[in-house]
Amino acid sequence: MRTKKLISILxxxxxxxxxxxxxxxxxxxxxxxxxxxLDSTKGNDNNSGATVGKAVAxxxxxxxxxxxxxxxxxxxxxxxxxxxxxxxxxxxxxGYQLDMPAHTGKIYITSTNGSKLxxxxxxxxxxxxxxxxxxxxxxxxxxTVSQNTNIYMYGNEITMGYGVDAIAIAxxxxxxxxxxxxNPEDGLQGNPVINVYxxxxxxxxxxxxxxxxxxxxxxxxxxxxxxxxxVYDGGAGNVDGNTTINIYNGVEIxxxxxxxxxxxxxxxxxxxxxxxxxxxxxxxxxxxxxAINKGLTATVPTPDSDFITFTVETDDPNETTEAPExTTAPExTTEAPExTxxExTTEAPExTTAxxxxxxKATGDSGGSGKKGCKSAVVSSLALVLLAxxxxxALKKKK
Numbered sequence: 060m061r062t063k064k065l066i067s068i069l070x071x072x073x074x075x076x077x078x079x080x081x082x083x084x085x086x087x088x089x090x091x092x093x094x095x096x097l098d099s100t101k102g103n104d105n106n107s108g109a110t111v112g113k114a115v116a117x118x119x120x121x122x123x124x125x126x127x128x129x130x131x132x133x134x135x136x137x138x139x140x141x142x143x144x145x146x147x148x149x150x151x152x153x154g155y156q157l158d159m160p161a162h163t164g165k166i167y168i169t170s171t172n173g174s175k176l177x178x179x180x181x182x183x184x185x186x187x188x189x190x191x192x193x194x195x196x197x198x199x200x201x202x203t204v205s206q207n208t209n210i211y212m213y214g215n216e217i218t219m220g221y222g223v224d225a226i227a228i229a230x231x232x233x234x235x236x237x238x239x240x241x242n243p244e245d246g247l248q249g250n251p252v253i254n255v256y257x258x259x260x261x262x263x264x265x266x267x268x269x270x271x272x273x274x275x276x277x278x279x280x281x282x283x284x285x286x287x288x289x290v291y292d293g294g295a296g297n298v299d300g301n302t303t304i305n306i307y308n309g310v311e312i313x314x315x316x317x318x319x320x321x322x323x324x325x326x327x328x329x330x331x332x333x334x335x336x337x338x339x340x341x342x343x344x345x346x347x348x349x350a351i352n353k354g355l356t357a358t359v360p361t362p363d364s365d366f367i368t369f370t371v372e373t374d375d376p377n378e379t380t381e382a383p384e385x386t387t388a389p390e391x392t393t394e395a396p397e398x399t400x401x402e403x404t405t406e407a408p409e410x411t412t413a414x415x416x417x418x419x420k421a422t423g424d425s426g427g428s429g430k431k432g433c434k435s436a437v438v439s440s441l442a443l444v445l446l447a448x449x450x451x452x453a454l455k456k457k458k
Contacts, residue, residue, distance in 0.1 A: 093130035097117075141208075178208045206232060238252075
């Protein structure tokens, strides 16, 4: 009787493990992201962008190839973002402006070899507008002139993840981030979210700049890390909505946190993980805000880019390399993923090709492919089913 019960338990465990493993394989397979390679020196916008050797030349072309569903842009060569020879009709009366193609799904912009996004035009700032969610990680912005690179999000979400850096002649020429528009437009709607984990910035604005008119929506700015000169909850024009700035211990604000423009709702600041003395030292213009909530505690959320891994595709199978891992948050704010137990079976090594899939890395995967770990779990659980079945047959014969 006990033997029957033991066999039943083994069969039940095997069924659960097998089902969970199959679900994990399905989840990992469905989370693949398309990768486009960008290099303004060696690339060409007529290329497919599918490998390093077939990189496109402009950021516009890279975003355009990911307009349906999003994906990853890997900057594999220093890329000038304001060269009119690369992007025709980019210059206008108000400076260098580039409106990216609207896209569905988040686009991640990174560099696996340390290449940079560079601003070079000396007479005016560069305006880059995005029309979909965006995340930068492991990438450096550089300005070789006394001008800024200005990123406008038109009511979408932008995340500056870990490993972002900036090089400039002076701090006020670091990149600037805006939640809304650079143009004098009425009727814009959206709920912009700005997340900063690392990097250096001249200013962060919840809304737009000079000329922007009525904007409808709630603005959220989450500051987890990095160095920022000035933080403004709104911008030029009127915001019909509320503004919230969440400031975590770990970000450095060197000048001030203040209001900008007119807001019909409430202006709120929330301070997380600071001591009382640290809160008092923050350069907040307290009179500008309706509420400043102190003494709050919270864990810094992990950016999506921390779970991304992909294989860099070259035109030569022998040169295929793995993308470096994302720089992660300090151990004090995020928990380390659990390590995957060693497998009991040894699999033959897989052949490396130039067309390996790019996959998002599942939580708890300690290096290597999540699919491979799940496959091993399926094999182990099937072996368990076979063992239980054999024991059951032997018991029946004995009777």
